[in-house]
Amino acid sequence: MLMLILAGFGLALFAPAIYRITKPHTHWLLAALPIGIFLYLASYLPDIADHQSIHANYEWVPSLGINLNLTLDGLSLLMALLITGIGALIVVYAGGYLHGDPYEGRFYSFLLIFMAAMLGLALSSNLIGLFMFWELTSISSYLLIGFNHDKADSRAAALKALLVTGGGGLAMLAGFILLGIVGNSFEISQLIAQTDAIHSDRLYLPILLLISIGAFTKSAQFPFHFWLPSAMAAPTPVSAYLHSATMVKAGVFLLARLSPILAGTDEWRLVLCSVGTLTMLTGAYLSLKQHDLKRILAYSTVSSLGLLVALLGWDSKTATEAAMLFLLMHSLYKGALFMVAGTIDHETGTRDVYQLGGLWSKMPLLGLATILAALSMAGIPPLIGFIGKELVYEASLGYESGHAFSPDTLSWLFSLVALLSNAAAVVVGSLLFFKPFSGKLTETPKHPHPPPLSLYGGALLLGIVATLLGLLTLNSHTDIGGKYLIGPAASAVYGQTLNLHLHLMPSELNPMLLLSLITLIVGALLYAALPKLLPLLEKLDSGARWGPEALYQSSVDYLPIGAKRVSMSFQSGYLRSYVAWVVGAMVVLVGYTLLSQVEFPTITGGSDIWFYEAVLLVIIVVAVMMVVTSSTLLFTIPSLGVIGYSIALIFILYGAPDLAMTQFSIETLSVVLFVLVLNRLPELARLSSRAARMRDALISIAAGALITTLILFVTAEPLESPLAQFLAENSYPQAHGRNVVNVILVDFRGFDTMGEITVLATGALGIYALLKLRVSESSHDDDTEAYTEMVSVEEHHQRQKEQTS
């Protein structure tokens, strides 16, 4: 199964190269991969319908319980089929939509990365693995939304989506880790076994909230819904694929995936139902007042996602089934409608629904696709959308055939919200069909032509699938949707085997049918009244100024300013003040701990000082005095050297030749370096005030005193390090080296050395870049030249060579 995911990433790597060869036919070629995966996965349908699940485990970091474990069950199969099936259509559609775009190859690459990541997300059964794929979808979504990177709008929208979903992702990670701590595993299957323990843990509520935030940001729930309409800046294939059919469903998917672990409590119900219903209403209301085809669809998607979350929160058998069916049918009709919107935009040059009209005569097949999708959206038989809506009402009313029908207040409330949301869907469906296709042909920026197959085929196919799935339920033997897709998925979510049969024809006159009828009437009335309502709705625009989007915008605007102020308050840019802060802080913190927590040892010794040691001590003290008092650098630098050499001699006295050799070389080179920059440095002058000098002296003396005390403390204790003994004993037998210092450097602590030389290399490159930049600035005044030279260091070196030779 891992191969299915890796294949997507692999193909993404080569997509631009393939595009360069096969140019206009690339989309047909690349669509082969998602089609292949789709067919392969579809072959598992009978097994999964038999309530089996297929596992594939790959170890990753087993010591931390992080593994790449994949599971194919009803839920993941439904998602995976949607991802690859619609993915194939989108790849083909993108070929028509982006035809001739210079970055078409790159687009396929991003799209395939997304597809692979989404597939991984759907199949993962380890929380950390799932999180990784989750983040990958956020990143690929960022790249895709910002595909038109030369437009400021696109960039801002991409960043908005990334910040909102990425921030939610962080919360979710925290939730996952807490869940891992409580359940002592990151495997979903093992966590399900401990549901009761998790519910009664005091961390349950934090876990639920954190994970919900992740899911809500991804699935554009109120108050995070605002990123989704902005994301419409993406090319339409992206909107159809990521922002209606698949990625935005990831949050819903996650909640469904974890519902066996987290659901079943009042908290779960409260959080999901309240946020879900609020989102339904917000989305429905906002969808009505839009003019832009894609924004209408985006807000209506927000409303549908709200319904899905609310259904999962409702947490009944029927609600689970309704959620899964709605997930499927929404992907089918919304994906199709987005493609239609993109095609209309592509052919006419406008997406303003009130400027379009009479397109039926120009593009009847696109019109047919729209009718099918819009009928499914409005919930009219015989399309699958009708069955879905019936099931939603059945769930919200808690209706059971043969039982007494007595819904409580909450049920009525939920049904009312669902009704309003569905009525808005009726309006949107009508708007999308009637406005562009009926009436007289209107003037549009571009003269409409019949679109190519790639631009209407996908939408038409999705419409036909929606019709077929609906019609096939007429006979319980052919009910593919119920038996193979929705039933197994709902079973996986609900944690019990559910045998679902979908019915197109209700067996009796039931309340759901009545609600459906009311929905249609309310929808029709709203649609008729829309021209009058629009100016009213536009006046009620307070949300734009005070809503969450404004909050996001101001935090994005003011955060950098605030951060800059905070940084500037302690980043003075003067090396001396940094040194003073660092050393001062060390003295205070270490000194305080030392005085308050450690008992003073009795200092012994002092009588056994060697003659050489005393001499070296005197030399060092004299040299230090020279460094501090000298008035010219010519004295200061050699004096520093003297200190260094004396310390090296002390190393020799104590039998550390390696250290001494290093110290000697370092001292030599430092003096050389100092001499080289000597001319650059200014004359020593007394610029600081007396008080500042006193302060610096105080800090220096305190630091020196602290280190001295520390050493006295350390040496007062008998030196018994098991580590030193271990290293000395094992150096030769295990590492074949008698020089323990070197063995530590290259073997025992090789990883440290690796890091150190990397830092050394980075530092040298930094110095090189800085100095070379300065040289070129002084020799050439041209800024751009200086910049290019910084970029191509090598080129500059070549030129230098020519100059010197």
Place this chain on the structure above:
Amino acid sequence: MKSLILSSSSRLLLPLMILFAFFILIRGHNEPGGGFIAGLIASAALTLYAVSEGVGRAKDAMRVHTIYYIGTGLAFALGSGLLPLLSGKPFLTVLWLSFPLPVLGKVGTAFTFDLGVFLVVIGATLTTIFAMAEAEEG
């Protein structure tokens, strides 16, 4: 300022010091020495040469740009770390050649790792010193 004594002695000292650096590098595993010290000695040799003969001549003596020394060194160190992965051992496990080589003695990836350290130290030190010296001249 060109000094005849410095110039001729540095020309004699350069090969000697480089040789000494290699000696220190090779014996490092058993006696005081190692890649870090050896690198510093070699850098000191080339710095001396640069002071007496000019940075340009010192650069020519190094054949390739000092930055390549850094890269090659890092590659050696990383390669020594990655090699054991091929035989299923953890990163940076030292592998030993089963027979001793002439001059070098018993050879393992510890030596190639140390060689990497040696090259990085030379590269980093001299990149810095040469860049500063050139900034001074320019």
